[in-house]
Amino acid sequence: MPTSDEKLKGLVQDLYELTNYLHGRGEKSLQLAKRFEENAQKDPGNREFDLSQAKMLDYQHHIWHEIGNLVDKLIKKYEN
Numbered sequence: 197m198p199t200s201d202e203k204l205k206g207l208v209q210d211l212y213e214l215t216n217y218l219h220g221r222g223e224k225s226l227q228l229a230k231r232f233e234e235n236a237q238k239d240p241g242n243r244e245f246d247l248s249q250a251k252m253l254d255y256q257h258h259i260w261h262e263i264g265n266l267v268d269k270l271i272k273k274y275e276n
Contacts, residue, residue, distance in 0.1 A: 208275050215267040222260030229253035 198206070229250045236246035 211271045218264035225253045225257040
């Protein structure tokens, strides 16, 4: 049976994995946003759609990082 300290260490490790995932998703959203922005310049017929998608993905980028930063705060609070 794991001790309380072992459980806490396991939880902190899981939080590290979660924060890496969240920040990674943020970066992927940013890269996709940039692609849509580039495509908006190349294809005027889809410009409005591409810019809308870029804006949504950029917003998601910020949200993923914001959540990741909150998880980072939890790690710092409970890490020994």
